[in-house]
Amino acid sequence: MSRRLKLTMDDVARAAGVSKQTVSAVINNKSGISEETRDRVRQVIARLDYQPNLLAGSLRAQRSFTIGVVIPSITNPFYPELVRGIEDQAQRDGYSVFLCNTDENQEKEVKYLHLLRRHRIAGLIAATIKVHPAWTEALRRLAAQGVPVIFVPGTYRPGEQVVCISVDDEEGFLTGTSHLLDLGHQRIAMICPPIEPGQQSPRLAGFLRAHFERGRKVLPELIVPGGWHVTDGQAATAQLMQLARTPTAIVAPNDMAAIGAITKLKELGHRVPEDVAVVGYDNIAIAEWYDPPLTTVEQPHYDMGKRAMQAVLERLAKPHEPAEMIKFATTLIVRRSSGGVRGKL
């Protein structure tokens, strides 16, 4: 063994003929080092392939370069696309991403939050749908320690020092539903997302408002409970199609559920969009390639993720700014599943 296993700053310093904190200064781009020395040190670093120990650095500097990211599902493509935005931005800034997938399991959520705190994350980006009571206290502690907390997409809750990045879901569902109304649909169903007791659903609100704004009645039997998954869309659709008077269009809480709706409709022998139109939400990648291509309301997932990471850095730089609410615009993407465009076949 010609070389020691662990390479430290001392080794680099010795090899370059300088002292330890000169090396440190070079690495951290501090001023006060001559260009010549700087170059020499850099070369030695490259030659020895020295990688500074971030554990030690973070411990000493009392700051880490790690962002915790908590998502409820890694299987719903919406979240990977969001994570991609977070991660691209994080890499640009020299941060790493601790990914935590909770599978919508609240116990996991809490366990992960503890784990992230032990890792002394510099910031937390949470895409969790409902906020667990046990989180409230933990989030408060994070905030107290100067760790920015960003919810994306998340709903702003007054009194919490939390940045929220979201789109206006009510607006989004207003747009999607209006699109169907404008196409002349008389019986539009809505598959609802899971609604917490005592909470309101902006998505349902948008659906209702679209009707209201046009002086149209909402048919209560066409509003059915559902969920975020393909299977939820299937179950809800099965229920809808058993009605005496079936809907001519279905609004799903997200694209996954919309896909479920379509599979179930086809299975029951209905054509989409000729017999029943379907509109989704999110615009995940597969929406474009599905058959029929899915009319949906886009959330700019990548940009939202990117913005979330930027928000972390902003809060890190200015810890005492008040919490804010950042809204992105949604975009209606008209494809064939709503019958809004006529494609081939």
Add this chain to the structure above:
Amino acid sequence: MSRRLKLTMDDVARAAGVSKQTVSAVINNKSGISEETRDRVRQVIARLDYQPNLLAGSLRAQRSFTIGVVIPSITNPFYPELVRGIEDQAQRDGYSVFLCNTDENQEKEVKYLHLLRRHRIAGLIAATIKVHPAWTEALRRLAAQGVPVIFVPGTYRPGEQVVCISVDDEEGFLTGTSHLLDLGHQRIAMICPPIEPGQQSPRLAGFLRAHFERGRKVLPELIVPGGWHVTDGQAATAQLMQLARTPTAIVAPNDMAAIGAITKLKELGHRVPEDVAVVGYDNIAIAEWYDPPLTTVEQPHYDMGKRAMQAVLERLAKPHEPAEMIKFATTLIVRRSSGGVRGKL
């Protein structure tokens, strides 16, 4: 401010009326502490909501609880499903996952590897498709420092101390292609994955062997270059359908490309599977819900991810075991896109 901002082991020790390393012993479940003391310390920990600083612990103990995971794409659902397996297992063992998505960008790959080394990861799980030359040296260093490196799915390369977890792709494509041959197809096309110069593709090999084993000729014009994405499948299919004699079936390198093939076929007015059958590879979630549901060869992604994490722990426990090769079995999933089953509609 009634309480200090940073809570350390000393604070806990003081509050519990014991010394620091007693607290440490309790946390790490070391022997030599009375049940009574143990309980008291635990209660104080819970009451103060103390979270040990893993940075400090890892620095001192010279071991971290972080696993680096490098994937080429977070958009191809195969990888999220793999990551889910890794992560579930990691959480069970108290490890965290540093996720790195390279978007098939080699520069990113190299940058991430450095970043992970700086974080002093305990293990590396790489799902990268082709191994960048610059990796070789970095991987050697990781191995030299006792950091297990697992490729999943990965090809074993002799001389490298790397655990590979994979399925037999050749076998998988043999199965998929044989399925089509058994259905009586005479003109089967293959969309090839990207093939590195000087490399062989096991997937293509399986396709060829299926023909060979049945004494069937392969038609060279039906073997077209492609890639892993929907758009690659579309481009290759467009090319195939311009031939004077078009194929009656298409084998895609993965499910994403298969979806691309199907969208293109439909766009060109061909029915799937009546005019052209399609077989994919991976069995990602959407394969089941696509229209037509996709006949494909399953890689057990979740189990492979889980196994990869287990392999990390095994190597950590026994660092000097020789490299090994762990193979999982593939499963042919027959759905409607191959015409192998007759569904409704």
Add this chain to the structure above:
DNA sequence: TTGTATGCGTTATCAC
């Protein structure tokens, strides 16, 4: 511009 001393919050090696 560069060298020296101290501490970040743990774990581990000692005596008690």
Add this chain to the structure above:
DNA sequence: GTGATAACGCATACAA
């Protein structure tokens, strides 16, 4: 069983 002390690798406030 428990209490002091050193050390992990780096950053920073100093003095030189």
